[in-house]
Amino acid sequence: MTQNTAKLVFWGVRGSTPTLERDTWRYGGNTACLEFLAPGGTRFILDCGTGLRMLGNRLRAPNNHWAESHEAIEAHVLVTHYHWDHIQGIPFFQPFFEIQNRFHFCSFESESLGRHSLRQVLEAQLAKPYFPVDVTTMKSMRTFREVTGGEEWEIEGTRIRTAWLNHPQGCLGYRLETTAGSVVYATDNEPGVPELDENLRKLAEGADVLVYDAQYSPEQLATIRKGWGHSSWLEGVKIAREAKVGHLVLFHHDPDSSSRTIDGFLSAARQEFPATWAAMEGMSINLSERGVNLKLPDARLGQRRRLRFSATVSGLCDDGRAFEEKATVRDLSVQGAYLYLHSRPRLQSELRVVIEATGDESHSSVLSLRGAVVYCESGREKNQNGVGVVFVEDSGLESPRD
Numbered sequence: 001m002t003q004n005t006a007k008l009v010f011w012g013v014r015g016s017t018p019t020l021e022r023d024t025w026r027y028g029g030n031t032a033c034l035e036f037l038a039p040g041g042t043r044f045i046l047d048c049g050t051g052l053r054m055l056g057n058r059l060r061a062p063n064n065h066w067a068e069s070h071e072a073i074e075a076h077v078l079v080t081h082y083h084w085d086h087i088q089g090i091p092f093f094q095p096f097f098e099i100q101n102r103f104h105f106c107s108f109e110s111e112s113l114g115r116h117s118l119r120q121v122l123e124a125q126l127a128k129p130y131f132p133v134d135v136t137t138m139k140s141m142r143t144f145r146e147v148t149g150g151e152e153w154e155i156e157g158t159r160i161r162t163a164w165l166n167h168p169q170g171c172l173g174y175r176l177e178t179t180a181g182s183v184v185y186a187t188d189n190e191p192g193v194p195e196l197d198e199n200l201r202k203l204a205e206g207a208d209v210l211v212y213d214a215q216y217s218p219e220q221l222a223t224i225r226k227g228w229g230h231s232s233w234l235e236g237v238k239i240a241r242e243a244k245v246g247h248l249v250l251f252h253h254d255p256d257s258s259s260r261t262i263d264g265f266l267s268a269a270r271q272e273f274p275a276t277w278a279a280m281e282g283m284s285i286n287l288s289e290r291g292v293n294l295k296l297p298d299a300r301l302g303q304r305r306r307l308r309f310s311a312t313v314s315g316l317c318d319d320g321r322a323f324e325e326k327a328t329v330r331d332l333s334v335q336g337a338y339l340y341l342h343s344r345p346r347l348q349s350e351l352r353v354v355i356e357a358t359g360d361e362s363h364s365s366v367l368s369l370r371g372a373v374v375y376c377e378s379g380r381e382k383n384q385n386g387v388g389v390v391f392v393e394d395s396g397l398e399s400p401r402d
């Protein structure tokens with residue numbers, strides 16, 4: 001990256017444990033892992049949850065092609081604490097196992113582990129009987145630095161600052177300050193200890209982006225989840241306002257929060273602090289003199305088809321105004337369907353469904369979908385079978401440009 005731009009990428013946004021449930025897919029199921037690219041190209045990795053595996057794959061295959069010659073990778077790995085959801089990706093990060101790569105780890109000395117805590121964590125994760133190969137197979141060069149709250153230092157032009165957060169067994173918040181902008185990563189924090197609350201506000205003061213723990217609803221935080229070491233969107237909003245941050249990103253989603261639940265937290269937070277976002281796997285934020293620019297991943301899970309339908313679309317504009325207008329749907333992704341069939345397709349077999357679209361005489365639109373049979377029950381309707389199908393993406397589909 002040659003321009004004065006920094007980039008923050010979200011590889012894992014879930015708290016506590018990874019999720020695979022379909023209703024969590026839209027925001028993502030991997031646990032905490034962020035990548036920060038400073039203006040000079042220095043790479044930081046914030047936490048090593050299961051999202052780290054995806055980052056490793058991307059570093060090895062930047063254009064979805066596995067790199068032939070493995071260029072050396074160097075990164076500064078800042079770990080907030082040692083709970084599973086922040087370290088579990090370590091054994092699955094391929095670049096750790098390659099001799100040409102260099103990693104500079106940074107975390108704190110844990111009371112339970114003593115000196116060289118993070119080094120011990122790494123070795124323990126790859127110890128028998130937890131993992132098939134031991135830590136000697138991790139061929140990359142690794143250095144370890146132990147810091148505490150309130151420290152400040154510089155790495156290749158990026159100022160790093162830490163603050164203690166309120167979390168069982170301790171947790172560090174990090175601020176990364178560059179010429180392109182500043183990011184504060186403060187996850188796993190329960191409000192209510194005045195000194196630590198104050199620390200966090202100082203750490204976040206005037207930051208362009210604050211990534212904050214919003215695991216629970218304000219009601220859960222006040223009742224059944226009090227003392228669990230986490231926070232809510234409402235606390236995030238308060239900190240964002242008081243510390244005058246530019247953008248608030250709700251992070252560390254509860255494994256039991258569906259995408260709809262997170263939608264609800266986000267819209268409630270936006271009522272109070274409009275520049276709020278909900279962290280999503282694959283989301284990236286660019287920081288530059290022009291401000292903060294957020295990009296979401298392609299969230300369409302089903303197979304996409306080019307079409308031309310007219311539709312009435314209503315929603316909210318950037319400035320919060322409601323709109324409704326006639327529009328043309330140019331492509332559509334569909335996840336699945338429930339059909340009645342005389343035939344009885346085999347489970348896990350392939351099914352092709354062709355739907356002829358009507359209602360627009362000037363264009364004949366045919367929706368051709370390939371799917372896998374996931375459900376079949378006999379005799380639902382007039383001796384027909386009820387068949388569930390999940391559509392799968394055809395490879396090599398181009399997206400419409402017009």
Ligand SMILES: [Zn+2]
Pocket residue numbers: 015016032083085086188252
């Ligand atoms: Zn956590």
Ligand SMILES: [Zn+2]
Pocket residue numbers: 081083167188229
């Ligand atoms: Zn934790």
